Amino acid sequence: MPELPEVEILVRHLAPLLKGKKVRAVEVRRKKVLGRTREEELSRTLRGATFTDLTRRGKYLLFELRSPVQKNAVTLVGHLGMTGRMYLLAKNETLPKHAAVVLKLSEHQMVYEDARYFGRLTLERGGLDKLGPEPLGDEFTAQYFAAALKRSGQAIKVKLLDQTLVAGVGNIYASEALFRAGISPRRPANKLSATQTKVLVEKIREVLKEAIRFGSTVPLDYAGDSKKDRLFYYGGIDDESDFYQERLLVYDRRGQKCVRCRTPIKRLVQAARSTFYCPSCQRA
DNA sequence: CACCATGTTCCTTG
DNA sequence: CCAAGGAACATGGT
16 A cells, blocks of 8 residues: 555545544554564553654654653654555454554544554654655755766666655556656666656656545545555556546556557566566667 | 565675 | 665465
8 A cells, every 4th residue: 555645645634633632552463563662662652642743754654742741752653564554443443353553542543454564663763764855845856866866777667666765656656657757667777868867757756746636536444345445556456437547557557558559568577576667658 | 376466674695 | 885686574365
């Protein structure tokens, strides 16, 4: 579920539901997701604290809380990994099989579930410092990106996944942005022309904004059946409307005709991840 | 059974 | 020290 747009939508969804709510108890069901944070420390820190804000940095969720007793602000840092989800359930509803951490509020409980447990919910700030600029922010300019890409001969698709270059682009939107920019995923980063770099920056912003806009139109129901939870799945499942089908132009479309030129979409593996592209529109 | 999966980190090699 | 490649993490879907 998690690239920048999905995390952004989640933040917008949860922020108003959490603000002002107080944590009554913390239930850790899978210690692994705490990273180096000790379970006892997490409980002690969060119990009695009130959510004041929820923001995002790259693919990280930043929960801000204030504790009346300890009086200093606390940041709870979340990352959804590949399969993490967060949502509120009514107080005594049944928890899902892979609930990793549950924050008990007065009338609800905030569930962080993660089937593969690749995600994290911790008090560690580390990891955030290494992140590159926000792709939708002012610092992510063609000039910045050109300078950053110049230092590497690695394939541009692989560089797009490097969170220290730009924070929040993942495997799906990397393929989508390159397709829209008409750039081969194999192109060495330091061989992009100034024009290509500029177009790529624009397309990255465009594809992420579109995904956020798309997500904003879908009613969220995280607790529901995952097959119906379309927002956080890229599609190709079943009975998709045109609206859903048009969303991703190349991702997971190997063998299907390119929407622009009808050439079959190809799949290749880079850095152990799938890349989808049109061999005609995105020439080496 | 085989292969694939929205992410990140650690290890090895050069 | 750095870049690059690969395995590992853990579970589920097709």
